[in-house]
Amino acid sequence: MNVNEAKKLVMNGLDLQQINSGVYSGEWMAAEGRKAIESICPIDGQALGSVTQGKDKDYENVITAAEKAFKEWSALPAPRRGEIVGEIGAELLKNKELLGMLVTLEIGKTVSEGAGEIQEAIDIASFAMGLSRQLYGLTIASERPEHRLMEQWHPLGIIGVITSFNFPAAVWAWNALIAAVVGNVTVWKPSSSALLTAVAVSRIANRVVERNGLPPIFFLTCGSGRTVGDLLVNDKRVPLISFTGSTAVGLSVAKQTAARFGKSILELGGNNCAVVTAEADIDLAVKGVAFGAMATAGQRCTSTRRVLVHSSIYDDFSAKLKDVYSRVNIGNPLDPSVIVGPLVDKNAVDDYTATIRQSVNQGGRLIHGGQVMEMNGCFVSPAIIEMNRQEGIVLKETFAPILFIMKYETLEEAVQIHNAVPQGLSSAIFSTDIRETEYFISHAGSDCGIVNVNTSTAGAEIGGAFGGEKETGGGRESGSDAWKYYARRQTVTVNYGNDIPLSQGVVFPV
Numbered sequence: 001m002n003v004n005e006a007k008k009l010v011m012n013g014l015d016l017q018q019i020n021s022g023v024y025s026g027e028w029m030a031a032e033g034r035k036a037i038e039s040i041c042p043i044d045g046q047a048l049g050s051v052t053q054g055k056d057k058d059y060e061n062v063i064t065a066a067e068k069a070f071k072e073w074s075a076l077p078a079p080r081r082g083e084i085v086g087e088i089g090a091e092l093l094k095n096k097e098l099l100g101m102l103v104t105l106e107i108g109k110t111v112s113e114g115a116g117e118i119q120e121a122i123d124i125a126s127f128a129m130g131l132s133r134q135l136y137g138l139t140i141a142s143e144r145p146e147h148r149l150m151e152q153w154h155p156l157g158i159i160g161v162i163t164s165f166n167f168p169a170a171v172w173a174w175n176a177l178i179a180a181v182v183g184n185v186t187v188w189k190p191s192s193s194a195l196l197t198a199v200a201v202s203r204i205a206n207r208v209v210e211r212n213g214l215p216p217i218f219f220l221t222c223g224s225g226r227t228v229g230d231l232l233v234n235d236k237r238v239p240l241i242s243f244t245g246s247t248a249v250g251l252s253v254a255k256q257t258a259a260r261f262g263k264s265i266l267e268l269g270g271n272n273c274a275v276v277t278a279e280a281d282i283d284l285a286v287k288g289v290a291f292g293a294m295a296t297a298g299q300r301c302t303s304t305r306r307v308l309v310h311s312s313i314y315d316d317f318s319a320k321l322k323d324v325y326s327r328v329n330i331g332n333p334l335d336p337s338v339i340v341g342p343l344v345d346k347n348a349v350d351d352y353t354a355t356i357r358q359s360v361n362q363g364g365r366l367i368h369g370g371q372v373m374e375m376n377g378c379f380v381s382p383a384i385i386e387m388n389r390q391e392g393i394v395l396k397e398t399f400a401p402i403l404f405i406m407k408y409e410t411l412e413e414a415v416q417i418h419n420a421v422p423q424g425l426s427s428a429i430f431s432t433d434i435r436e437t438e439y440f441i442s443h444a445g446s447d448c449g450i451v452n453v454n455t456s457t458a459g460a461e462i463g464g465a466f467g468g469e470k471e472t473g474g475g476r477e478s479g480s481d482a483w484k485y486y487a488r489r490q491t492v493t494v495n496y497g498n499d500i501p502l503s504q505g506v507v508f509p510v
């Protein structure tokens with residue numbers, strides 16, 4: 001399908017207009033008199049549509065409506081909230097193809113990845129629905145006679161969700177749908193590169209809540225980070241900010257939120273590494289590394305950015321990797337044979353070229369790719385750069401398909417190099433030797449939040465908790481018990497006796 005046909009199909013199918021309102025406070029703010037931001041399609045560099053931004057007053061309307069909606073939503077039994085979230089999953093499924101294509105048009109993911117993005121939101125909806133019947137607290141043996149000690153989890157209130165461009169629907173779903181079953185309402189500030197997806201997804205989710213006779217709970221405030229983002233981050237009425245984005249912005253968000261004693265979940269940059277040992281199944285490792293480095297044109301937080309290869313297989317591995325790279329189809333991501341679509345915008349292309357230049361200046365050898373393609377849009381060829389040492393530019397995350405390849409001699413040395421970067425999101429080892437793989441996943445091995453054996457650093461499932469250590473921020477979202485971040489823990493002591501025995505044997509003879 002060509003880009004114009006896809007644009008027509010998606011804009012009509014999802015009822016997106018030329019100018020859409022970007023603020024939802026239970027009703028969509030009027031677009032007149034508001035500044036609109038264009039959503040530029042990175043495939044052809046042309047505008048796809050526009051979304052209006054709110055002003056301070058519009059933000060206030062959103063928060064007032066959110067406070068009111070929270071009272072009603074939090075009073076519903078959690079399993080009822082879960083049923084509604086389950087219905088949202090069903091609506092997303094009905095619209096999966098169109099929404100996936102919108103993700104492709106707005107940020108350039110391949111059609112398969114665009115559909116996968118929406119599938120992730122659908123999966124989270126089913127996970128959250130099940131979770132709504134499993135929001136367990138503990139009962140603890142009390143040291144006092146005729147006492148019960150237990151803990152329970154209450155919703156926090158309004159959750160601020162600030163998202164990055166590269167997972168424009170899934171990251172919202174990780175946060176908003178889990179937060180919703182816990183009893184919270186959310187105010188979403190999406191990336192300005194993916195506003196139409198945010199409008200489309202918010203409409204679908206709120207329609208479901210409304211048809212259940214409830215006030216909408218998924219609020220939206222499109223606008224720049226410095227205006228809307230700042231308002232949300234500094235607002236005491238928003239007890240938790242879940243921020244997904246770069247480490248630099250995340251640090252500033254964390255400081256501001258902490259300064260008002262708010263909580264934050266930080267999902268920040270990664271510098272993910274795969275270790276390929278002498279005992280690896282080389283063909284499998286080549287596939288895993290190629291997918292990790294090139295999927296989403298290297299614009300996943302979990303993209304493989306470094307690969308450490310044992311010296312005994314280095315030449316074989318790098319020859320096979322280069323062969324795979326030379327066969328990938330780069331171009332219009334609507335074409336199912338294309339594996340590498342465009343970067344999100346011109347700035348990303350500039351970052352890509354600057355990083356390649358700096359790597360070469362710092363002693364790197366470009367062994368594959370590295371060119372900006374002569375095409376409309378933001379296309380580049382995935383690059384492989386050989387480095388003798390891990391320093392300088394290799395320590396930074398560049399959000400583009402650039403893979404640094406390095407040699408190592410012992411697994412201990414590989415782990416030391418692997419961990420010697422400021423970020424700690426995802427990691428992988430490719431080996432068929434259980435002693436090597438167990439060492440890598442042990443406390444002495446990878447220091448990341450996510451560790452993979454014989455599979456890529458990218459492509460996490462929703463069932464596990466997602467997040468990373470060090471400058472990745474330490475947050476956890478999505479599966480496992482990540483729901484606890486969206487709740488306040490309350491320890492309850494109940495005395496059902498006729499006396500007041502004190503803990504720690506303290507006496508108070510009154």
Ligand code: NAD
Binds near residue numbers: 163245246247467
């Ligand atoms: P970004 O930091 O530029 O923007 C992220 C969001 O923050 C956007 O919505 C932006 O408008 C907003 N923002 C900007 N300035 C702000 C401010 N002062 N106050 C509040 N909000 C502000 O990131 P990006 O380019 O959209 O995304 C790429 C980055 O996100 C990469 O570093 C990637 O690794 C990271 N990321 C991390 C994860 C994870 O789970 N660890 C997932 C996806 C992306």
